[in-house]
Amino acid sequence: xxxxxxxxxxxxxxxxxxxxxxxxxxxxxxxxxxxxxxxxxxxxxxxxxxxxxxxxxxxxxxxxxxxxxxxxxxxxxxxxxxxxxxxxxxxxxxxxxxxxxxxxxxxxxxxxx
Amino acid sequence: xxxxxxxxxxxxxxxxxxxxxxxxxxxxxxxxxxxxxxxxxxxxxxxxxxxxxxxxxxxxxxxxxxxxxxxxxxxxxxxxxxxxxxxxxxxxxxxxxxxxxxxxxxxxxxxx
Numbered sequence: 539x540x541x542x543x544x545x546x547x548x549x550x551x552x553x554x555x556x557x558x559x560x561x562x563x564x565x566x567x568x569x570x571x572x573x574x575x576x577x578x579x580x581x582x583x584x585x586x587x588x589x590x591x592x593x594x595x596x597x598x599x600x601x602x603x604x605x606x607x608x609x610x611x612x613x614x615x616x617x618x619x620x621x622x623x624x625x626x627x628x629x630x631x632x633x634x635x636x637x638x639x640x641x642x643x644x645x646x647x648x649x650x651x
Numbered sequence: 652x653x654x655x656x657x658x659x660x661x662x663x664x665x666x667x668x669x670x671x672x673x674x675x676x677x678x679x680x681x682x683x684x685x686x687x688x689x690x691x692x693x694x695x696x697x698x699x700x701x702x703x704x705x706x707x708x709x710x711x712x713x714x715x716x717x718x719x720x721x722x723x724x725x726x727x728x729x730x731x732x733x734x735x736x737x738x739x740x741x742x743x744x745x746x747x748x749x750x751x752x753x754x755x756x757x758x759x760x761x762x763x
Contacts, residue, residue, distance in 0.1 A: 542694075573753075578660070580741065581695075581753040628694055637702050638683050638745040642694035 540565045544629050544643035551650050559614045559646045561629035569632040570612035574625045624650045653678050653746045655754040663760040664732050672727040672757050674742030683745035684725045690738045737761045
């Protein structure tokens with residue numbers, strides 16, 4: 539079945555460590571997105587990529603980095619520069635020519651100890 | 652700036668009762684509008700979408716929504732709520748740049 543796979547589902551990190559969240563899709567979608575969700579805050583856009591080898595900052599990119607070397611993959615690195623990284627992270631994708639709806643992964647919960 | 656408002660942060664309904672979740676958006680042209688549902692600790696699932704045509708749209712799980720241009724609203728309804736509908740619901744307009752605009756959502760609790 540086609541879909542978006544995020545891993546790991548739960549991740550614990552010590553302060554000062556970088557961590558990378560994986561996002562893989564087999565939907566043949568061109569665009570991929572990373573969102574951060576905090577309780578009662580809705581979703582905030584971190585980074586997005588419309589095509590391989592290109593990506594743009596979203597609303598809250600500071601302290602995060604991404605790469606898009608393959609169409610299927612869009613990993614997110616949470617760096618030690620991110621001041622408050624504990625959150626739920628959601629990856630999504632969108633097909634070309636669609637009406638704009640996003641397909642979401644199951645999310646990754648990062649906790650900084 | 653384009654925005655979305657879901658006035659109710661938290662709603663509690665009894666199982667079997669009807670449900671209406673409110674959504675207002677600000678956008679000049681006819682927007683693309685979506686409703687998503689999120690169960691605790693899960694990703695978001697698309698319930699339904701509107702971009703043209705009939706203003707009453709049907710979605711999955713027995714949900715429907717009505718687009719009212721005069722009121723800039725896109726309220727979500729269900730005639731009889733089931734306990735499994737307890738979740739968070741997001742009304743999401745598509746912005747002029749193609750991005751989706753997420754608000755803070757409405758949390759639905761269902762009483763037995």
